[in-house]
Amino acid sequence: MLRLLLALALLLLPLAATAADVEVTVERGADGRWTADYAFHRQARAWVFTRSGIDEFARQPWRPKSVKVLTEGVRLERHGPHDVLVAERPLRTVRLALTPFGAPLVANYVPALTFSDGGLALYIKQFGLRPLARAEAAAALPAEIDWAEGLAAADTHVTLRTPGAKILLQGQVREGVAEIDAGADTYAYVGAAPLVQTPAVAAVIDPGLPPWIAEQLNAQLPVLLARYAERLGPSAIGRPTVFAAWAGAAHEGGSMNGGVLSGLVVMTLRGDAITEPHAGFGEMVRWFFAHEAAHFWLGQTVRYGEPGEAWITEGGADLLAIRTVKAMRPDDDTAGRLQKSLDGCVKLTGPGEALSGASGRGEHQAHYDCGALLLLAAEGALRRRDPRADALDFWRGLIEAHRASGVVDEAAWLAAFQAASGDAALTAEVRRFVDAGVDDPAAFLAHLFDRTGVAYVRDEAGRLKFAARASAQ
Numbered sequence: 001m002l003r004l005l006l007a008l009a010l011l012l013l014p015l016a017a018t019a020a021d022v023e024v025t026v027e028r029g030a031d032g033r034w035t036a037d038y039a040f041h042r043q044a045r046a047w048v049f050t051r052s053g054i055d056e057f058a059r060q061p062w063r064p065k066s067v068k069v070l071t072e073g074v075r076l077e078r079h080g081p082h083d084v085l086v087a088e089r090p091l092r093t094v095r096l097a098l099t100p101f102g103a104p105l106v107a108n109y110v111p112a113l114t115f116s117d118g119g120l121a122l123y124i125k126q127f128g129l130r131p132l133a134r135a136e137a138a139a140a141l142p143a144e145i146d147w148a149e150g151l152a153a154a155d156t157h158v159t160l161r162t163p164g165a166k167i168l169l170q171g172q173v174r175e176g177v178a179e180i181d182a183g184a185d186t187y188a189y190v191g192a193a194p195l196v197q198t199p200a201v202a203a204v205i206d207p208g209l210p211p212w213i214a215e216q217l218n219a220q221l222p223v224l225l226a227r228y229a230e231r232l233g234p235s236a237i238g239r240p241t242v243f244a245a246w247a248g249a250a251h252e253g254g255s256m257n258g259g260v261l262s263g264l265v266v267m268t269l270r271g272d273a274i275t276e277p278h279a280g281f282g283e284m285v286r287w288f289f290a291h292e293a294a295h296f297w298l299g300q301t302v303r304y305g306e307p308g309e310a311w312i313t314e315g316g317a318d319l320l321a322i323r324t325v326k327a328m329r330p331d332d333d334t335a336g337r338l339q340k341s342l343d344g345c346v347k348l349t350g351p352g353e354a355l356s357g358a359s360g361r362g363e364h365q366a367h368y369d370c371g372a373l374l375l376l377a378a379e380g381a382l383r384r385r386d387p388r389a390d391a392l393d394f395w396r397g398l399i400e401a402h403r404a405s406g407v408v409d410e411a412a413w414l415a416a417f418q419a420a421s422g423d424a425a426l427t428a429e430v431r432r433f434v435d436a437g438v439d440d441p442a443a444f445l446a447h448l449f450d451r452t453g454v455a456y457v458r459d460e461a462g463r464l465k466f467a468a469r470a471s472a473q
Contacts, residue, residue, distance in 0.1 A: 020157035022047075024127050024182070026098070027161040028190065034098035035070075036127065042154065043090040044131035048138045050145050050156075050182070051125045052083045053108035055101075056257075062111065066101035069094065080139030084132065102247065104257045104268065113245040113268055116208025119191020121243050121266070128156045128182035156182035162190045171202055171241050171263060185261045189243060200225040203242040210246075212277045213269065213285065217244055220286060220328070225293055227324050231392040232399055236301040236406070237263035240293070244269070254281050260292040262300065283332070290321035298395065302402050305409030308356030310364075311434070312413050315341075315371015319379070319391045322372075338376070338466050344369035345441065346464070352437040356410075373445060374417075374430060380452035381421035394420065410434060426451050 023039045040047070055062045063083045069076050071094045074087045085094060100112035100120055113121035130145065131152050132138060141148045160167060160178045167174040168189040178188060189204055196203040200222045205214050221242060229235065240263050247270035254274035258267030267288065274281045294317035304312040318341065325332050348366035349355055358366035375391050382389040398416050402408050410431075418427040429444070438444045442464055449456050455467035 020181075021131075021154040022129050022156040022182075023159070024156060025159045025161060026122070026127065028163075028165070030163070034100060036096040036098055038085075038091075038094040038096070038129075040091045040093070042131055044133075045087055045090055046132040046135040046138075047085045047091060047129040048079075048132050048135075048141070048145065049083045049085075049126070050128035050130055051108065051111075051123070052081060052143075053105040053111075056104040056106050058103075059106075062101050062103070062105060066099050066111065068097040068099075070097055071095050077135055079135055079137075080141065081143040082138040082141060082145065084135045084138050085129070086135045102245075102268070109259065109261070109266075110257070110268060113187065113189075113243055113266060114247065115191055115193060115204075115206045116246045116248065117191065117193060117206070119189065119193050119204070119206070121187040121189040121191075121204075121245070122160070123187050124158060124180055124182055124184050127158050130154050158182050160188055160190075165190050165192075168195065168202075168204065168241070171239060186264055187243060187261070187266055198222040199239070200229065201240055201242055203244065205242075205244050206246040208246040208248075209244065209269065210275045213274065213282070214244075216282055216285065217242075217289075221289060223328060224290060224324065225296075227327065228293060228297060228320075231324075232297045232301075232396050233403075235296040236403075237296055240264065240296050242289075243267070246270070249275050254278065256281075256285065256288060258288070258292070260295045260299070263296070265289065265292045286325060286329070287321060290325045291317050294320045294324075297399060302399055302406055302408045305407055306356075307359065308354075309410050310359065311355055311367040311371030311374065312408060312410070313371075314367040315369070315373070316375050316391075316395060318368050318372040319375045320395065323390050323392060335466055338372070341369040341372045342445070342464055342466065345373050345445065349433075349437065349441045351439050351441075354437040355434045357437075370433075373448075374434075376454055377430075377448045377452040378417050378420050380449070380454040381417070381423075384453050385420075421452060423451060 019041050021042045025037045028034050053062055061078055061083065064076065067076060074085060074094050077084050077086050085091065100114065102110060102112045102114035104110055109123050111123050111126045131154055141151065158180050163176050165176065167178040169178045169180060170186060193204050193207055196205060196218060203221060205217055225240065243266045245268045247268050249272040251271050254271035256267055256269050298313040298316045304310060322334055322337050326334050344365055348358065348363045349370060355366060355370050358364065378394050379391040382394055398408050402412055414427055414431055417430060418424055432438060433444055446464060457465050457467055459465055
């Protein structure tokens with residue numbers, strides 16, 4: 001009876017929180033140097049980093065330039081596309097010295113956004129690890145390790161310590177300490193740059209940015225995001241954050257890299273050609289933010305379903321950016337952007353090549369180009385009933401209808417297209433283009449535009465070209 005009472009008592013006690021498989025404390029010391037101290041709570045002699053990658057400039061793995069192993073008997077090895085911590089016995093604790101790496105990577109997020117005033121934004125996923133039976137097994141894993149089948153899962157808990165300095169993480173300011181899971185697709189900013197706050201956005205703009213770029217960002221970002229919120233409804237992420245870093249004028253020309261994460265847009269700008277106002281580069285910056293900010297709705301408020309459905313949000317973000325920038329700047333080259341999408345879609349989807357299989361063919365751009373044209377046709381169908389309607393109205397309806405589930409898959413998109421066009425046969429043709437491919441993509445697009453009222457012409461060579469009405473707001 002006593003044993004039974006003890007068992008019942010234990011059942012009634014609150015359960016203790018389960019410790020993460022890996023705990024890492026990333027700390028900036030008083031001397032400004034960074035360290036990462038790992039504690040492992042699972043037995044494994046090899047741990048693969050969930051984010052590796054290649055330096056875009058040097059075309060070499062970035063981590064060996066950034067990480068020095070300080071723990072005796074532990075090695076950092078490269079196996080295939082991955083970095084692996086390896087020892088002869090199961091790892092218990094490991095200390096790493098870190099030199100934050102700020103150069104762009106190939107098809108991956110920059111490990112550290114470095115600001116000209118000494119500020120830093122660290123990409124959290126770079127600290128994640130997964131256990132391996134043997135280090136050599138990493139060579140067979142896909143470059144995108146999250147898609148690996150049969151690989152053991154593991155939680156990595158990150159504690160970021162920066163005594164005496166504030167941390168901006170997921171829109172919140174923390175005093176010297178912040179905690180987060182390494183699976184979080186975000187950055188944490190540490191530095192003294194002022195935080196620009198409006199009801200629409202919180203932004204850290206590098207004080208070293210050329211003044212004309214900083215002025216453009218400060219003036220246009222709040223307007224851009226407010227327009228999206230007004231037209232599409234509230235986003236699921238609340239007020240977004242923007243980090244814009246300046247990497248200096250040491251490089252010739254002008255370049256920009258970055259992307260969108262959960263509730264966050266990041267970018268790094270560099271180059272001697274953009275220290276003074278440059279109309280073309282200013283347009284590129286504006287377009288970059290218009291596309292990426294659209295993903296707070298198309299991608300984070302609602303997402304697509306299967307990998308082959310990326311055209312839904314990527315093409316959608318392209319056309320929403322076109323319409324939103326045109327509303328802000330009537331002189332924007334809308335026709336040129338749409339023509340580029342039209343030419344790209346025809347080129348990247350050959351006879352019998354399904355749009356849904358574009359990524360498998362290495363033609364990722366097809367999702368952007370063809371997806372934008374399919375949305376353009378949906379917009380055209382809406383405008384036949386209401387000349388004032390546009391692509392944002394089409395997406396507003398989709399978002400509101402699927403906000404609870406958070407998913408707009410192919411079936412949902414096609415259902416909305418059929419509702420807009422009233423044409424079940426045409427919807428079936430769009431489905432065939434997406435899922436199986438068509439014999440003549442250019443002929444299909446011409447037919448699609450004819451049926452939805454999108455204006456186009458053919459030049460002397462038979463190439464499809466957009467008429468002015470197709471590009472109008």
